[in-house]
Amino acid sequence: MVAGAMTSGRRAKAGAAKKAAILRAGLDIFSRVGLHGATLDRLAEKAGVSKTNLLYYFPSKEALYIAVLQDLLDIWLAPLRAFRHDVEPLAAIGDYISLKMAVSRDHPQASRLFCLEMLQGAPLLKTLLERDLRQLVEEKSAIIRGWVAEGKLAPRDPHHLIFTIWATTQHYADFSTQIEAVCGQTLQDDTFFHQAVENVQRIILEGIRPR
């Protein structure tokens, strides 16, 4: 059934739901302790299934890890794909910042796991980064370069601008522990979230406004 076979429908759904629960548990735990820090016991417990049952749905811990990573990429790339080229530059970039901040608030595990992979040298994502991400970044960079040429943006290197946006927005998810230790607040707090978005936007947008 899991391996194929469009049987019943009710059962297939139950299987899919379990798979989804395991994937959620995987994202949650891997994002905290990494592939090596996670144990099948903890993963199974978190997902609410037995260890053997988990291994029925995913042949190995690594297979689950890879499946989790694949799901992750969609979440991570969505904001960049949604980057607008048909509106005012400062509006487009301002929107992109708030979109990324929302991802940091709503999918902190995804952000953290992505970060974890990067720290390790991205053994599993490297090819994908060098191909897809690089091309996507080139596209968006061309738009930004165009804006600079038209004088709609102060002269800044598009790559470094994009890195600055990624860095600041993801920081609120990846370093939430530190932020909480220093400020006593997190992005879950609505007031704090808006304050953070506004401050980041102000700094970056004023930093690229033409004069």
Place this chain on the structure above:
Amino acid sequence: MVAGAMTSGRRAKAGAAKKAAILRAGLDIFSRVGLHGATLDRLAEKAGVSKTNLLYYFPSKEALYIAVLQDLLDIWLAPLRAFRHDVEPLAAIGDYISLKMAVSRDHPQASRLFCLEMLQGAPLLKTLLERDLRQLVEEKSAIIRGWVAEGKLAPRDPHHLIFTIWATTQHYADFSTQIEAVCGQTLQDDTFFHQAVENVQRIILEGIRPR
């Protein structure tokens, strides 16, 4: 001898050198794969000692990990401690940015391990963050607030400004894999380093310049 006893001197030095080599290996490996991903075998091999010998100098893998973390903090906190309050605001912040960028270039492992700890909720550093770091940040925030009040800086929340600086500068160490995938260059490349510093400085400094 290791445990105390100011014997000989030559031998003590040899012991200290080994300990240092083990600590270096620990920083290098832990920063890549974390506490759980590191094995005593790999740690010992990297340090150039036998597994049992390593356990002679550090009673357990965790003990080594903690020792590495302690060394780490000095590197990590140094730039913030060096933050100047007696020069022009934009110069002080510009210097801080380039200092942090230099740390990202020269101590990428330290930056990565710090990041790793944060991702995991900083079980070992939490108390320290909530006490020492918080206080240090408060001190520097007060300085920034003063500058804002004097009109020497555009109105920005000091916390978010500090986070923005940390995020952008550390990003070049923590996400070096991604940066290399996208740009084909790293901070080790001198031209790229200066280009990165300048772009980050421009964005942030222009973003906080009063008008």
Place this chain on the structure above:
DNA sequence: GTCTATACAAAGATAGAC
């Protein structure tokens, strides 16, 4: 599909000789 029992491997740590 799910469970119990179990095989198998890896890795942390210790004992004791030298």
Place this chain on the structure above:
DNA sequence: GTCTATCTTTGTATAGAC
């Protein structure tokens, strides 16, 4: 201080009954 040998634990994964 350093080595060899070994114990022990933990965790991944499989076999086979139901």
